[in-house]
Amino acid sequence: MHVIRDPAQFPFLGNAVVTSGTFDGVHVGHQRILARLREVAQASAAPAVVITYWPHPRLVLGPPPSHPELLDLQLLNTLDERIAKLAELGVDYLLIVPFTREFAQWTSEDYIQNLLLTTVGAKQLVIGYDHRFGKNREGGFDYLRQNADRYGLAVEEIPREDVDAVGVSSTRIRQALRQGDIATANRYLGYHYPLTGTVVHGRKLGRTIGYPTANLDVREPLKLVPARGIYAVWAVTAAGTRHPAMLSIGVRPTIGAELAQTIEVNLLDFNGDLYDQELTLEFVAWLRAEEKYNGLDALTAQLALDAQNTRAALA
Ligand SMILES: Cc1cc2nc3c(=O)[nH]c(=O)nc-3n(C[C@H](O)[C@H](O)[C@H](O)COP(=O)(O)O)c2cc1C
């Protein structure tokens, strides 16, 4: 997949089959649109192109007036995760348009003329029934269909049934993760929710109780960290090896009062140094809520149970 981050650098294609959107999560609804994009592109022996935006439009424009609570935007994917997912799904060209206030002012006419026709060289569009574009989201499928001939564009709509059948939305997935409902989130995503960070130093207590825990520092500020709790995960090292692991997101009430939240993972089948390495966690199952135990022995006994439950969840 060719990744182009500056529209001025995009190689005009002339016969491109295009879809566009923010695609946060690249969930099963998005995957349907992308599968159709690839099908149409293959049938025309033409490149499949995705236009996406970064940063997320809501970060630039603020929350919709009707939903002020959406101000604290959290994202399912880092840009790198989104890029990797789109590449996996057979996209040939990814154009990442820097989303600015100025770009948000483009009319749907500007958007079609400048971006779709002049920059990308679109011939066919594949879009979800509810896709909106241009200033104030004024452009949509009906506008495109009415003007398709004038633009020399063929427009294919993914019907409402196909997108809604799965009942998925990025918002629903965010809600599920904030409640620790990994099963629902993963079902809607079509893959295990990932979280990547760098292993940093902690209090060196873990090793003294027989469960060293790699502490993860997540650098991407907007990445959604699931609810506090204990989870079964796969831990994938930068070298690509996968380890069954148990994860704690919490404030460790057994150890002390009012500690800062940490993300700590014990790899069940590993012994070695992970400091400064990048680690990706793939969430598989919620195990339990974080508890305050009566001392380290009680916590250690619980960790042995967590390890058993982790193996069962990952089996
Ligand atoms: C799977 C798992 C479950 C945990 N559950 C709890 C818990 O329920 N309550 C708690 O206070 N700490 C819990 N911890 C956190 C431990 O207290 C923590 O690993 C210990 O403080 C080691 O800290 P260190 O990495 O700074 O040395 C858990 C850790 C792991 C890996």
Ligand SMILES: Nc1ncnc2c1ncn2[C@@H]1O[C@H](COP(=O)(O)OP(=O)(O)O)[C@@H](O)[C@H]1O
């Ligand atoms: N099975 C394992 N799971 C997690 N970390 C491990 C494991 N084996 C060794 N380590 C190493 O031990 C460190 C964690 O030990 P710990 O005593 O909890 O120290 P810290 O408080 O700095 O996290 C990890 O960062 C990693 O380098």
